Structure formats: structure tokens, C-alpha cells
Amino acid sequence: MxxxxxxxxxxxxxxxxxxVVSALVTVLMVLSAVLAPLIAPTxxxxxxxxxxxxxxxxxxxxxxxxxxxxxxxTDDQGRDVFSTILYGLRISLFVGVAAxxxxxxxxxxxxxxxxYVGGWTETIIMRAADVQLTFPSILVAMLIFGIAKGVTPxxxxxxxxxxxxxxxxxxxDWVQFARVVRGATLVEKSKDYVAAARLIGRSPxxxxxxxxxxxxxxxxxxxxxxxxxxxxxxxxTLSFLGVGAPPTQPSLGTLIRIGQGFLFSGEWWILFFPACxxxxxxxxxNLLGDWLRDALNPRLR
Amino acid sequence: xTESVLSIRNxxxxxxxxxxxxxxxxxxxxxxxxxxxxxxxxxxGAGKSMTGNAIIGLxxxxxxxxEGEVWLNGRRIDQLDADEKxxxxxxxxxxxxxxxxxxxxxxxxxxxxLVETIQLHLGLNQSDAKKxxxxxxxxxRIPNPEDRFYQYPHQFSGGMRxxxxxxxxxxxxxxxxxxxxxxxxxxxxxxxxxxxxxxELAQERQVGVILVTxxxxxxxxxTDQVTVMYAGRVVEQGPTDQILGAPTHEYTKSLxxxxxxxxxxxxxxxxxxxxxxxxxxxxxxxxxxWDRSVASQSxxxxxxxxxxxxFLSKGALLPSRREYFTAVDRVSFDLKDGEVFGLVGExxxxxxxxxxxxxxxYPVDEGTITFxxxxxxxxxxxxLARYRRQIQxxxxxxFSSLNPRMSVGxxxxxxxxxxxxxxxxxxxxxxxxxxxxxxxxxxxHSKYPHEFSxxxxxxxxxxxxxxxxxxxxxxxxxxxxxxxxxxxxILNILKDLQEYLxxxxxxxxxxxxxxxxxxxxxxxxxxxxxxxxxxxxxxxDQPKSAYTKELLDLMPRLDQLSEAEIAGLRAKG
Numbered sequence: 046m047x048x049x050x051x052x053x054x055x056x057x058x059x060x061x062x063x064x065v066v067s068a069l070v071t072v073l074m075v076l077s078a079v080l081a082p083l084i085a086p087t088x089x090x091x092x093x094x095x096x097x098x099x100x101x102x103x104x105x106x107x108x109x110x111x112x113x114x115x116x117x118x119t120d121d122q123g124r125d126v127f128s129t130i131l132y133g134l135r136i137s138l139f140v141g142v143a144a145x146x147x148x149x150x151x152x153x154x155x156x157x158x159x160x161y162v163g164g165w166t167e168t169i170i171m172r173a174a175d176v177q178l179t180f181p182s183i184l185v186a187m188l189i190f191g192i193a194k195g196v197t198p199x200x201x202x203x204x205x206x207x208x209x210x211x212x213x214x215x216x217x218d219w220v221q222f223a224r225v226v227r228g229a230t231l232v233e234k235s236k237d238y239v240a241a242a243r244l245i246g247r248s249p250x251x252x253x254x255x256x257x258x259x260x261x262x263x264x265x266x267x268x269x270x271x272x273x274x275x276x277x278x279x280x281x282t283l284s285f286l287g288v289g290a291p292p293t294q295p296s297l298g299t300l301i302r303i304g305q306g307f308l309f310s311g312e313w314w315i316l317f318f319p320a321c322x323x324x325x326x327x328x329x330x331n332l333l334g335d336w337l338r339d340a341l342n343p344r345l346r
Numbered sequence: 347x348t349e350s351v352l353s354i355r356n357x358x359x360x361x362x363x364x365x366x367x368x369x370x371x372x373x374x375x376x377x378x379x380x381x382x383x384x385x386x387x388x389x390x391g392a393g394k395s396m397t398g399n400a401i402i403g404l405x406x407x408x409x410x411x412x413e414g415e416v417w418l419n420g421r422r423i424d425q426l427d428a429d430e431k432x433x434x435x436x437x438x439x440x441x442x443x444x445x446x447x448x449x450x451x452x453x454x455x456x457x458x459x460l461v462e463t464i465q466l467h468l469g470l471n472q473s474d475a476k477k478x479x480x481x482x483x484x485x486x487r488i489p490n491p492e493d494r495f496y497q498y499p500h501q502f503s504g505g506m507r508x509x510x511x512x513x514x515x516x517x518x519x520x521x522x523x524x525x526x527x528x529x530x531x532x533x534x535x536x537x538x539x540x541x542x543x544x545x546e547l548a549q550e551r552q553v554g555v556i557l558v559t560x561x562x563x564x565x566x567x568x569t570d571q572v573t574v575m576y577a578g579r580v581v582e583q584g585p586t587d588q589i590l591g592a593p594t595h596e597y598t599k600s601l602x603x604x605x606x607x608x609x610x611x612x613x614x615x616x617x618x619x620x621x622x623x624x625x626x627x628x629x630x631x632x633x634x635x636w637d638r639s640v641a642s643q644s645x646x647x648x649x650x651x652x653x654x655x656x657f658l659s660k661g662a663l664l665p666s667r668r669e670y671f672t673a674v675d676r677v678s679f680d681l682k683d684g685e686v687f688g689l690v691g692e693x694x695x696x697x698x699x700x701x702x703x704x705x706x707x708y709p710v711d712e713g714t715i716t717f718x719x720x721x722x723x724x725x726x727x728x729x730l731a732r733y734r735r736q737i738q739x740x741x742x743x744x745f746s747s748l749n750p751r752m753s754v755g756x757x758x759x760x761x762x763x764x765x766x767x768x769x770x771x772x773x774x775x776x777x778x779x780x781x782x783x784x785x786x787x788x789x790x791h792s793k794y795p796h797e798f799s800x801x802x803x804x805x806x807x808x809x810x811x812x813x814x815x816x817x818x819x820x821x822x823x824x825x826x827x828x829x830x831x832x833x834x835x836i837l838n839i840l841k842d843l844q845e846y847l848x849x850x851x852x853x854x855x856x857x858x859x860x861x862x863x864x865x866x867x868x869x870x871x872x873x874x875x876x877x878x879x880x881x882x883x884x885x886x887d888q889p890k891s892a893y894t895k896e897l898l899d900l901m902p903r904l905d906q907l908s909e910a911e912i913a914g915l916r917a918k919g
Binding site (some may be wrong): 056236240241242243245246247255256259260284325344 | 375425592664702706707730735737738739741742743746747748749750751752760761762764765807897
């Protein structure tokens, strides 16, 4: 820890206002998502706590019938928007992080394999990656989502929806990890420390995992951060299109879809606040990823 | 005495860092007269390149000139703004960099690049500029300059490219050229040609040349004046003959003494003792625990017979359509027990490929490698594991041969763990012992490679190689990435290993004086073939093949070293 606090990367972080602000925003979002049940004034999914009379309460104004006041207003069913955002953030972040982890694991594995082994293995993996890149990733995600939904029994669908979403986004995003890892592996493979390990007699798997993997992780870290922003947006897009998180477990995207129905009837807050949250989250994570890329690239420093 | 074209007065360069001001160059002063070549010599980090960059105004921010003056033809240039500096650079000061590959633009023909530079600086029209460019190419002895004019940099060899770079530097008839390690990336034979050309052109065009190098041989052969730098400061400067013949400063003395001589074979390399960075290598302690019970049955440890390696140069789906390049062509030699066998040759001669085949890093295409009576090329997995325990390798580049993400302790422990030489709990102690024996501090095992200097990293490599107590060590240019002072330390360690532990070594190098000092027998390789194999002294005194003779002639020598000094060195050795 002392070494980390003393490192150049941390120094660059301290002296970059953009990085500090976006890190603060990200941490704040993650914390409020994790602690949602403690922070949220109401549990929006507990029907007992809802009062239909509270529907469409504007933000910071007392309701005309009940006199209750809500920080960010309520939606048509009288749910507190602030609470739904906190719970939605939870789903969005969870799906985003899990999808990136899936894509990362898959991409690192395939990238290492194709970079280190070469030959036919490499050709097959990288051509598959090229083919997948010819489709927009949201289309690939929808395709996987559709297939997965088709094979799950109806009664489990809503329950499984989140996992299917993770699978869909994760599988649509492994290509860039694989490409970057393969490139870095090719560079590392030709270095003498790999030759030294081969000379000792280490197996290819050991060399890949113990020697090469730690040396290709820094570009992966950068892509993972940027991918996280993209995955959150992809999840929101899918949910907005109605093929993502179900209304019983609304993510930010679902909230935006619900909210946009009320936009032109004057209840703007139902759409506006979830959308702002999504924007802030995606922007902060993206800026953090951008900054990380510059900080870890010695040539740009 | 003629007026100097460039004069530097008390130049100091500052780099502000998080941990205070760092001064890579401090209080450096020298003059260059027309037609004069000034060598700037010193080890890496001595500030020699930084001085050159400061003169041409190419300091990377945040580095800046904090004190001192630079005068060019009677005009002060260190305070000019970036725009004016750019105008001077290239026009009045030419530059030659180390790597000719990166200083030419691969997307333009050589002619286009020359013409562009000539037009920019001299304002000639297209046809005049072209005429001038061809004349320049001819001047730097590029054959068929009219045809070569239309070719791209990749169609030129390394030495020719460097000559094109020289032509580029001469385009605008500058009064000073800064050449930063212009021949370090080149083979010996080409190095000699390029240096001759620089010498000739400096005379002919009355250009002052600053030649930055770490190679004392280059200094001796080429320069008129020499500046010796150490830790950012000038320790000694003056006419080359005087400095090399009668150095007064301790650092210069030890630097000159550390240059390996081709003339005599010494028992040990004289070490640079200045600066007190000599660390001890505890060979006796190492030898005490060394298991030397195994000796080969026949007295011959390694036999290489008809070894051949082909690389694919043009891939194709059909095997019959593929084209191959033969990197190693039917090479045969054998190594006796406890012998140091040298393999020399220029880059691309296949010497490293031979080493890598012996080290099982490349598969063998044809021929056999026999180790202690067992044919390695026919071994099964268990046999190979046994074989690998007995051979180890020390690589050229100490920066890439250690995994940057592993602690030094883990690096040295890896062979012990893999070959299950020791039970786990004992490994840490053995690693510390090994690191201590090669002369590293007691906390070295928990540090990471980037915290060590080049010489220290090479010691870590040696510790790793010794961990399995091998019988055979392959050294692939173990010192060519190191400074002379550190080179001597590492070579002495290797000599000790051979002497005390009875290790057999394959020593690969392009540096003939080093080979003379290290090896018992030498093989010379050229274009994949083994040209000749001889006892070292016989090879140096009566080379059999014409190629070896040529190599020996081109070897830079410190002729200034008097006979008396050689005798003195001999007595000491």
C-alpha cells in the first residue's frame, strides 16, 4: 500500500482534477448502489409502502392529497423516484461489472491462447473475433438475449433475465479484450524472460498465466474501465428497448423507458433523474478509463 | 588556431522531479573547431547524450538548460525560442542518431527525403535539389546513387541507411554535426566504414563533429579531442592521444584499463574501480556447496553435429510452395568438459540460433545435439527435464530477461521450484544465499527487477542460472548491453564460474577482444555456416579463413596503449 501511494500513477492521479472528480463520482455511485436499502427512504418494490394517491408528485413539493413530500418526486404508482434510482443503479452496476468480468475473462483467455500458441488456434479465434466485429455489439447482445430467453422456461424468465443480460453483454464484448491481449502477448512472448522460463522447462500454461498474464494486464485494466461504461450503456439500451431488466427489477434503462412515456404529459422528473444518473455514471467511468490509459502509457507522459 | 564553430560554456541541464532537482549535466564546457571531431565518452547516465540534445535544442520537457551558454558561429543559441531553434537545427547543426531505422521515414523514398531537406534549407529548385541529392549519395559511397535515389529505406541495409542519414545531415552544409552513438547498432565491419566516412567528411567539409559514444575503441580510432564524462560532469578533456596515452583522472585511467585488449590474454579483466561500485562476488562460498561429482564419461560434454535450422520466409498453404531461409547450415562442433567455447560472427550469422537450439528454445530441423553421450534431439519428456536441469542460459538484454512483474526472489526460485530440487521451506533460504553470493544486497529478494541497474540485473540472471547447479552455461552476448566498467565485473564472474565450478560454457559474442579474453576455443560463423574453429590464440595470430582475417583487421584497437603498459597489465593479470 505504501508503494502504491508512492507510485507515479498515484501521483499523476492526485494532480489530475478530472481523475479525482470522476473517481469521487464513481465511488459515490457505487456506495449508494451497494447501500441502497439503507439510504433509500422507501422500498419501491414493497407494495405495502406504496400509496397510489402519491402518484405523480413533483420533486420537492408536497402531494396535493396526502401532503407527503419526495426529494425527486414519484412516478405514476406513487413510487419514490430517488429510491427507484438507487435500486436501479444497483442492477445497472451489477450487470455492467459482471458483464465486463465475463468479457474480460473470456477475452484474456482467448487472447493469451491465440497469441502464445499461434497457428491454427490463433487463426480460428481471431477470425471468429473479426466476424463478430462485423455486427454491431448491441445486435449481438439482442441475438444472444433472444436465444437465451427462448430456451429458458417461462416461469423462470423474469428471474433469469438479469443473468441472461449479463451473458448477452459479456459475450458481445470479449473481442476487444482478446485483440489487445493477443497483441500484448505477441510482444511479451518474444522477450527473453519467456525464453528463460521455457528453458527451465515450464509448461505453456504456466508461462501464459504466471509470466505473460501479469505483464499484459495494464492495457486490459484500461479497456475494462472503458468497457464498464459501455456495458452499463448497453444494458440501459437493452432495457430501454424492453428486452433487458424486467419491470419487477428495474435498472436505470428500465426506469428511462417507463419515464419516457410521461415526458410529454409534463411529468418530466420520472425520466430526467434516472437519465442524469446514467449520464453521470457513464461519464465518470469513461473519464476515469481515459485518464488511466494516459497514466499507464509512458509514451504519453 | 582557428576560431571554434561551436562553444559550450558551463552548460547545466535541470530536470525538476517530484523528489527535487536532478542535474543530468553539470558545468560542461568545450569547443569544437571546423573539421575537428570531439568524442564524448562515459557510461550510460553520464549525461553525454543529454549534452548533445541540449545543444541542438531537443531537450524533452521538463528538462531545461538552467545555466551556461551555447555559441554557434559567434551567436548565442541557447536562449532562442523554439521556432528559431528549429531553423538552426538541420540547417546549421546536423544530427545523426543511433538507430538508422527510426531516423528515416519508411513511407518516402530516400530521394524524396533528401530533396525535401535540401529544398527546405537551401531553397533550390526540384532538379537542382535532385542533382545535389544524388551527388551526396555518391559522396557517402552509396553504389548506383541514380537508382538508389528512388528506393525506400527498407531496401537499404543498416550500414547504408546510416550513410543515408549522414547524407541527410550534410544536405544543408551544416557547420556542426551531433552524432549520438552513430555506430552502436551496426556490425564491426560496417562500423569501421561509417566512422571512416565521418572522419573523411569532417576533414573535407570542415564540419565540427560531436561524437557521443561509450566505446573507447571508437574514440581512439576516430576523434581528435575527447571529453570524458562521469555522473553529469566532465572529469577530463583534451587531445585524444594525450588523454588515452596519459590519463590523469582516476576514472579515465580505469575506464581505459577496462577495455578488453585483443593483443594479450589476461587472467582477469581489469575493473573500473572509480566510484566505489564494485561489489564482491563470493565464488569460494558458492564453490563450497557445489555438487561437482558428475563428470562426463568421454570428456566431451556437448557435441553438435550437422545442426541446421530453416525459418519460413514466405508462407503458403501448400508445403511445396513455401520458401525457407537457412539460418544455420550444417554446423558441427564439440565442447570438452570445463571448456569455454566462443562463437563469433556478425548479426544474422546464426550464432544466437545455434544457442537457442541447444537450449531447446527452437526445434532442430536437421542434425543432432548430444549432451554427455545422450542424444538430446531424441529425448523423451523426462529426459528433456533432466537435460534442462543441467543447462542454463544468460541472455543479452538484462531488461527483458527478467519478468518485470515478479519479485527477484520469485525469479531465482522458479527453477528450484520447477525441478523440485529443494523442499519448499528451504527454497527461500537458498535464494537468499544465491543472491548474496552474486553480490546483491540482503533485501534484494523482495525487490522488483526495475529497481536494479543493468549490471545488477545481469547478476540476478546469473543467480537464476546457477540455481539448478547446471554443468553447462550458454551466454548469449551477456555483456553487449552493458557499460565497459560493468562488463568487466560480469565477465570476471563468468570466468570465476568456469574456474571454480568447472562449468562448461558456450560464449556468444560479436566483440573479438572480449572473446580473446574469455574463450579457450573459438568458432567463427558467417551466414549460418561455421567458417573456422581454432584455439583462441591461434585464431587471433594466424587466422585460416579470409573472413576471420577481415574481422580481425576491422577490430578497433587502442594502439595508443604502449608496449610497456601491456607488459604491466600482463604482470598484473
